[in-house]
Amino acid sequence: YELTQPPAVSVAPGRTARITCGGNNIGDIRVYWYQQKPGQAPVLVMYHDSDRPSGIPERFSGSNSGNTATLTINRVEVGDEADYYCQVWDSSSEHYVFGTGTKVTVL
Amino acid sequence: QVTLRESGPALVKPTQTLTLTCTFSGFSLATYGMCVSWVRQPPGKALEWLAVIDWDGDKFYNTSLRTRLTISKDTSKNQVVLIMRNLDPVDTATYYCARKSGDEGDSFDVWGRGTMVTVSS
Numbered sequence: 001y002e003l004t005q006p007p008a009v010s011v012a013p014g015r016t017a018r019i020t021c022g023g024n025n026i027g028d029i030r031v032y033w034y035q036q037k038p039g040q041a042p043v044l045v046m047y048h049d050s051d052r053p054s055g056i057p058e059r060f061s062g063s064n065s066g067n068t069a070t071l072t073i074n075r076v077e078v079g080d081e082a083d084y085y086c087q088v089w090d091s092s093s094e095h096y097v098f099g100t101g102t103k104v105t106v107l
Numbered sequence: 108q109v110t111l112r113e114s115g116p117a118l119v120k121p122t123q124t125l126t127l128t129c130t131f132s133g134f135s136l137a138t139y140g141m142c143v144s145w146v147r148q149p150p151g152k153a154l155e156w157l158a159v160i161d162w163d164g165d166k167f168y169n170t171s172l173r174t175r176l177t178i179s180k181d182t183s184k185n186q187v188v189l190i191m192r193n194l195d196p197v198d199t200a201t202y203y204c205a206r207k208s209g210d211e212g213d214s215f216d217v218w219g220r221g222t223m224v225t226v227s228s
Contacts (some may be wrong), residue, residue: 001202032214034154041218042154047211084156089213094167096144096156096213 001090003099010105011076019102021069021086031069033062034089035080042085047072073104081106109133111143111204111219114204118225119194125224131188136162136182140209143187145178148221154167155200159207160187194226 001065004022011017021031031049034042045056049064060094086099115127120188129143138144144159158168158178168176177190201223205215 005165030212032212034215036154041221042205042215044211044214044216047214047216048181051211053216087154087214093170095169096159098146098156100156101153 001088001093001095001097002084003086003088003097005086005099005102007100008103008105010107012058012107013078015076017073017076017080017104018060019071019084019104020101021071022067023088024067026067026069026088027065029088031062033071034087035082036085037082076106078106080104109206109217111203111206111217113202113219113222115202115222115224118227119193120228121226123194125191125194127189127202127222129189129219131185131187131206133186134206134208136180136185138162142207143180144205144207144215145189146203146205146215148203149197149200158189196226198224199226200224208211
């Protein structure tokens with residue numbers, strides 16, 4: 001199972017960033033999202049497609065339907081600049097799968 | 108507070124075997140639903156899942172690396188060990204261990220800081 005993300009997304013402060021994660025019928029399985037800043041470990045920012053862990057700002061939201069899952073960051077801040085990865089559990093292969101990653105740059 | 112910490116050699120020669128230890132606190136791997144996984148990240152590249160072991164000893168491996176990996180746990184010591192055999196320079200990466208508690212589905216809710224392993228002669 002493969003997850004495809006755009007390599008890069010650029011957004012101005014205060015605007016909305018949308019990061020997509022493409023996979024075959026991904027809407028049928030749960031998607032998770034991680035934020036990774038340079039030199040740091042990944043941090044879970046979204047689980048079960050659209051649930052935010054404690055401490056994650058409401059500016060972060062998620063959706064998942066058809067062949068695309070999306071992480072949306074509203075009112076983007078400079079501190080949101082990071083790499084973002086989607087992840088699923090593929091039960092058919094009994095594999096965890098990570099997406100290719102998207103670098104979000106805040107202009 | 109839940110913490111995980113990876114330890115192991117920073118430099119390994121090609122063809123050698125790598126042993127990494129994940130020492131954790133704040134939870135028990137004997138608790139139903141708990142899992143610990145290993146994930147690696149080559150410099151400048153994406154995350155790659157390697158292996159997972161769960162609370163009742165079930166193990167799953169990345170198929171592409173399965174023949175080279177062994178994951179095990181010592182519940183009494185709160186440790187998970189990953190062994191990778193026949194190392195190659197392409198295995199140079201930061202290796203992370205991460206917890207899956209089940210509270211947030213199939214996600215890794217807490218990660219260690221990672222340990223950088225370089226494979227070079």
